[in-house]
Amino acid sequence: MNDWPPVRVLEAAPRWLRKVKAIILREIGSRYTGDALGYLWAYLVPLAWVLAVYVIFLLLGRRIPIDTDIGSFICSGVVPYVCSRYAVNAILRSRTAYRHILSFPTVSPNLVGGAVFALEMVNSLLIFGFLLLLNYSVFGFFEMHDPVLALWGYFLAVTSGGAFGYLMASLSTIVPALSRATPIFLRPLFYISGVFYTANELPPTLRDLFVWNPLFHGIEILRNGLFIGYESLFAMAWVPITFILVCVATGYIVQRRRLSGAPVEGDASWAI
Amino acid sequence: MIGFEQCTKHYVLDDEERVILREATLLFEPWDRICILAPPGVGKTTIAHLLAGFTRPTEGNVHRSGRISWPLGFTGALHPSMTGERNVEIIADLAEAPRNRVSAYVAEFSELGEDYHRKVETYSSSMRARLGFALSMAIPADTYVADGNIGTGAPSFRTRCEVALEQKLNEGAGLFFLTHSPRLAERFGRRFAVLQGGKFVLTADAEEAKGIFETQLVEQDSLQQLVEGFSSE
Structure with missing residues (x-):
């Protein structure tokens, strides 16, 4: 009876959850230095991004393309972009930050990556909520047309980052330079992800080009959910979903085969 | 079996290539008590890190199964x-x-x-x-990895560490110990090897390992004196 897979899963679940909790506690204790200022920093950086884009908008005299307030519009683009970058970096960093822990046969790179991503997702949602509430408390604006759709778009945007981070972390076990080169791939995303414009206002040539960017769709779906006065004509959930699935599947396969062939039974050396 | 199979490990430090292992093979059971005698500066820590799973070989395989400890005191x-x-x-x-x-x-x-x-x-x-x-x-752990010394700090604490490890070994755990101390090797080991030219040379007993190791040290000293002699001229 105990060999029945669902029973084995149920038996392993508490151990698995304890390990996920341990990784999350370690992340909180180490990345945010375990004090209030450290936690605050996680909120201040996206706020600084929002302010920077706000200043750029003012300097360029740019009008927002949606019938909403400027704070909500900038938050809808900047925060998912920043948080998806956070997710990429967190997963990439976990490979080196946990290299000693990963020598335990009880800890796998997928467990670490999954736990780090779960923390990143919760953090990013808190950051988004905090900035929306800040906008409301300072300027009195708050938009949330369809919370489920907004959450779905936000989830797709941040998960696209997490999936890309996982793929790069896996590939960098073969080509270590890739983890250092990842910021180069990420930099253009700021300009091609609809952070400070919408898909509807793009010229067709650019739109055809940007339509392959999963983050672009995540942000557009988020805006569909946030703003009652906006409906993106080009948002397609299948693009980020496909991207996420391809990245995770490829990363997983690479992870399993990254040393000399498939792992030998009972031999944990592949996990190094 | 765990250990090293046709394992090569080298890295470049200050534009100089350092070879730690050269197609070296040493396979043993997790409960074996292996002591490797190696002079200072030949890469004992790197080898310990290889078996502990912290780093990967340049070529070949490191076989790890069961619970292998971090290097003691890590x-x-x-x-x-x-x-x-x-x-x-x-x-x-x-x-x-x-x-x-x-x-x-x-x-x-x-x-x-x-x-x-x-x-x-x-x-x-x-x-x-x-x-x-x-x-x-x-x-x-099923196998403990030790690099250099057993224990740390004041003599009383060091003794405490040695006693604790001995107890683990008596309970059936294995040991992979890299050291330049024949005395410690003899105390904790049951099988012995010497690291020579990037390869593990297994010996029949502690005495043979000690003999080879001491010859190695003498050769290293002679070479050192020769190099110093040239550089002073």
Whole structure:
């Protein structure tokens, strides 16, 4: 009876959850230095991004393309972009930050990556909520047309980052330079992800080009959910979903085969 | 079997290539007590890290199965901004070891007292080393990896570490010990080898290993004197 897979899963679940909790506690204790200022920093950086884009908008005299307030519009683009970058970096960093822990046969790179991503997702949602509430408390604006759709778009945007981070972390076990080169791939995303414009206002040539960017769709779906006065004509959930699935599947396969062939039974050396 | 199979490890340091292992093979059972005698500066720590799973060989395979410990006294995974206690609890959970028992053992063994509940960044190097060694002993392992010495700090604490390891070995655990001390090798080992030209040379007993190792040291000294002689001229 105990060999029945669902029973084995149920038996392993508490151990698995304890390990996920341990990784999350370690992340909180180490990345945010375990004090209030450290936690605050996680909120201040996206706020600084929002302010920077706000200043750029003012300097360029740019009008927002949606019938909403400027704070909500900038938050809808900047925060998912920043948080998806956070997710990429967190997963990439976990490979080196946990290299000693990963020598335990009880800890796998997928467990670490999954736990780090779960923390990143919760953090990013808190950051988004905090900035929306800040906008409301300072300027009195708050938009949330369809919370489920907004959450779905936000989830797709941040998960696209997490999936890309996982793929790069896996590939960098073969080509270590890739983890250092990842910021180069990420930099253009700021300009091609609809952070400070919408898909509807793009010229067709650019739109055809940007339509392959999963983050672009995540942000557009988020805006569909946030703003009652906006409906993106080009948002397609299948693009980020496909991207996420391809990245995770490829990363997983690479992870399993990254040393000399498939792992030998009972031999944990592949996990190094 | 665990160990090294046709393993090569080299890296470049200051534009100079350093070869630690050259197609070296040494396979043993997890419960074996292997001591490798090697002179200082030949890469004992790198070899220990290879078996511990911290780094990968340039070529060949490192076979690891079962629970292989971190090098005894290793402190690299302790995060300075967390307390000793929190670090230990997290590592125990990740190793699937009983958290409370591990934490109590470490607190008692390390003799850190109240400092155990303080951030590791406030520790002196000796306190950190004691915490690291206590943690090594608290996390169950099938094979312990040791690099250089057994134990750390004051002689009384070092003795305590040696006794604790001996107890683990008597309970059936294995040991992979890289050292330049024939005395320690003889005390803890049951099988012996010498690291020579990047290869493991297995010997019949401790005496033979000691003989080869001492010859190696003499040759190294002669070479050193020759190099110094040339450079002074």
